Amino acid sequence: MSDQPIEERILSAIQTALSGIDGRVPLHEPHFSGNESAYVQDCLDSSFVSSIGKYVDRFEHMLAEYTGVQRAVAVVNGTSALHAALTIAGVGQNDEVLVPALTFVATANAVTYTGAVPHFVDCEEKTLGVDPLKLENYLKKVTRKGVDGCENKFSGRRIRAIVATHIFGHPVDLDPIEALCRRFGLVLIEDAAEAIGSFYKGSHVGNRGFLSVLSFNGNKTITTGGGGAILANDEALGDLAKHITTTAKVPHPWAYIHDRVGYNYRMPDINAALGCGQMEQLPSFIYKKRALAHRYAEAFSDVQGVRFFKEPEFADSNYWLNAILLDDSVQGYREDVLELTNQNGIMTRPVWTLMHKLSMFRECPSMDLATSESIERRLINIPSSPML
Amino acid sequence: MSDQPIEERILSAIQTALSGIDGRVPLHEPHFSGNESAYVQDCLDSSFVSSIGKYVDRFEHMLAEYTGVQRAVAVVNGTSALHAALTIAGVGQNDEVLVPALTFVATANAVTYTGAVPHFVDCEEKTLGVDPLKLENYLKKVTRKGVDGCENKFSGRRIRAIVATHIFGHPVDLDPIEALCRRFGLVLIEDAAEAIGSFYKGSHVGNRGFLSVLSFNGNKTITTGGGGAILANDEALGDLAKHITTTAKVPHPWAYIHDRVGYNYRMPDINAALGCGQMEQLPSFIYKKRALAHRYAEAFSDVQGVRFFKEPEFADSNYWLNAILLDDSVQGYREDVLELTNQNGIMTRPVWTLMHKLSMFRECPSMDLATSESIERRLINIPSSPML
Numbered sequence: 001m002s003d004q005p006i007e008e009r010i011l012s013a014i015q016t017a018l019s020g021i022d023g024r025v026p027l028h029e030p031h032f033s034g035n036e037s038a039y040v041q042d043c044l045d046s047s048f049v050s051s052i053g054k055y056v057d058r059f060e061h062m063l064a065e066y067t068g069v070q071r072a073v074a075v076v077n078g079t080s081a082l083h084a085a086l087t088i089a090g091v092g093q094n095d096e097v098l099v100p101a102l103t104f105v106a107t108a109n110a111v112t113y114t115g116a117v118p119h120f121v122d123c124e125e126k127t128l129g130v131d132p133l134k135l136e137n138y139l140k141k142v143t144r145k146g147v148d149g150c151e152n153k154f155s156g157r158r159i160r161a162i163v164a165t166h167i168f169g170h171p172v173d174l175d176p177i178e179a180l181c182r183r184f185g186l187v188l189i190e191d192a193a194e195a196i197g198s199f200y201k202g203s204h205v206g207n208r209g210f211l212s213v214l215s216f217n218g219n220k221t222i223t224t225g226g227g228g229a230i231l232a233n234d235e236a237l238g239d240l241a242k243h244i245t246t247t248a249k250v251p252h253p254w255a256y257i258h259d260r261v262g263y264n265y266r267m268p269d270i271n272a273a274l275g276c277g278q279m280e281q282l283p284s285f286i287y288k289k290r291a292l293a294h295r296y297a298e299a300f301s302d303v304q305g306v307r308f309f310k311e312p313e314f315a316d317s318n319y320w321l322n323a324i325l326l327d328d329s330v331q332g333y334r335e336d337v338l339e340l341t342n343q344n345g346i347m348t349r350p351v352w353t354l355m356h357k358l359s360m361f362r363e364c365p366s367m368d369l370a371t372s373e374s375i376e377r378r379l380i381n382i383p384s385s386p387m388l
Numbered sequence: 389m390s391d392q393p394i395e396e397r398i399l400s401a402i403q404t405a406l407s408g409i410d411g412r413v414p415l416h417e418p419h420f421s422g423n424e425s426a427y428v429q430d431c432l433d434s435s436f437v438s439s440i441g442k443y444v445d446r447f448e449h450m451l452a453e454y455t456g457v458q459r460a461v462a463v464v465n466g467t468s469a470l471h472a473a474l475t476i477a478g479v480g481q482n483d484e485v486l487v488p489a490l491t492f493v494a495t496a497n498a499v500t501y502t503g504a505v506p507h508f509v510d511c512e513e514k515t516l517g518v519d520p521l522k523l524e525n526y527l528k529k530v531t532r533k534g535v536d537g538c539e540n541k542f543s544g545r546r547i548r549a550i551v552a553t554h555i556f557g558h559p560v561d562l563d564p565i566e567a568l569c570r571r572f573g574l575v576l577i578e579d580a581a582e583a584i585g586s587f588y589k590g591s592h593v594g595n596r597g598f599l600s601v602l603s604f605n606g607n608k609t610i611t612t613g614g615g616g617a618i619l620a621n622d623e624a625l626g627d628l629a630k631h632i633t634t635t636a637k638v639p640h641p642w643a644y645i646h647d648r649v650g651y652n653y654r655m656p657d658i659n660a661a662l663g664c665g666q667m668e669q670l671p672s673f674i675y676k677k678r679a680l681a682h683r684y685a686e687a688f689s690d691v692q693g694v695r696f697f698k699e700p701e702f703a704d705s706n707y708w709l710n711a712i713l714l715d716d717s718v719q720g721y722r723e724d725v726l727e728l729t730n731q732n733g734i735m736t737r738p739v740w741t742l743m744h745k746l747s748m749f750r751e752c753p754s755m756d757l758a759t760s761e762s763i764e765r766r767l768i769n770i771p772s773s774p775m776l
Contacts, residue, residue: 106652109650113501218656225658226439256741262497264465271613
């Protein structure tokens, strides 16, 4: 068995876990078998498909109840949610925001929309997210207390916030990150775009951030076509998030007065109708996704040189996107694995190109990123749809 | 008859034009009686509700064909379309963009997202849009030719572009505005958010701008729940618009490389499915909206002190939002008209608060805005749904 090339052994392990699945297997596809059609049709029948309508309110209540936050505000996508959250956190021109190098590009893009500069930090292999210990040592070295808060000694810019992304749905270690934020005066934003249905020490992710964000893109655990949400554990912050994502219009039966620069980020009601149907199915999706992860763990348990990524011990993860990590000794075979699996109709992909390697972020400040670089060379995402 | 208070005469004229309509009459509501449900259901059945799916392509082709442009790029809303168009036009920090004072707030907001400053210009009563003659005289006075193009003598900033909004769907006078743009080296962006179905001298609006934008918000002539489009008469510009509104990802079967700061502005497929159904009905909506405008014109023809706003002679307008203008002598009755009509279940509203009066834009540069101020005091929008 171990004479087989590693790419064949990996293909075979995936096929074992997916036994009974025929045809091309996408990385992640949505599933609509509940009330989605009925709610969308009801929304069309009401003619309130846009900004006024009952489904946005209902979807926001369902999200708040499920995640345990005070308020959820539905918006057009996770990127806009993050931009709004950073804006509310006071991030702007001449600020820096700590952002993982290993994340989807939206995390860093959203920082630039505020006029601030992303400052890239390394991850730990246990969570794939921000490494709190390494970050602590780094901040001690490169920052000083400025008049305006934490200051980067080298750039002279204020470091205002950190975006902690729960990579592939796996919660980062929030306790030490929160402690760091208190110590250095940083605002914590939880980027839970990939993590609806994931719990950290018994609480749903998104409860610790000053504000947090979710995404409901088509490749996520639940989808609204495109969509996202801002989570707030403070009514006033929730109100503000609603206000600036709905053009900052002052309520009035007919007058059009806007009291600050606002954004047109509200989720249309037709997308929220789809979301309400999806939310009803979320617990069953999570159950099935965790069962699939369990089958992968079994199937990969005797594949030498490969580790199936499992949730950290403090987490119950949604296993949004399953991942395997090649050992250093076989990392050179990553392209072979990608080619063989994709040729065989099983969609796999490497992790995103690290942020500091993208042309537009090459000049941004950054700590040593050894772990992110190692994971980039070794990680492969494998099919993860709830229906597998 | 003329002994009656003006608010009663206006109410009665509206009721005459809407004869046979019962119950509360909203300002503008969407109508779905074609293939909208079928297409949305087909989209759900395909499971491709998000970024990949056939309806976005189909909707973009329908838009390009109907408006006569080379390329249409569907996005989440008109605001994002305008932001992307300005970004592609090279607008950024330390620029100014000429923007009508009389417009919806999104026009000015989108300018600020690029880091530029809105510079407010007056409108003419004939079109409600930019007054080309007044603008010419103003630009002669306040600008000089700088190394980088047209420069504001007083602020020292470059004036990069003008956003010409077709207010309530009525085309502005594009010929002289285009001539001004050539003479002063300004980029023309047509804000046709309200103007799908409107023609200037026989061509659909949106064909003259370097780029132009449409909106499909719930209150527009056709809707996608929320949505917008960028129109381009140049394939390469269309490609660029698509690229930067879809996170600037470089095409590859599995690698995630992005070559510039991009935006998550793409329209989800489920919204495009709705849009395809609406596009099929657009000609009949325009026909009905023009017929309603004709009935209003008749009903108001003998109401002294009030003028129903009619399309300029060079235009065939979609009459998106019908408007009446009070004479100066009776402008003091505007609130009475708003109150009486709304109390009687007929939704009316004043025009948007002028941009230079909003707190966040008070310090922005501005020309004399006498006509805009006069129209603000005198204009009232009246019900305009295609089904009336």
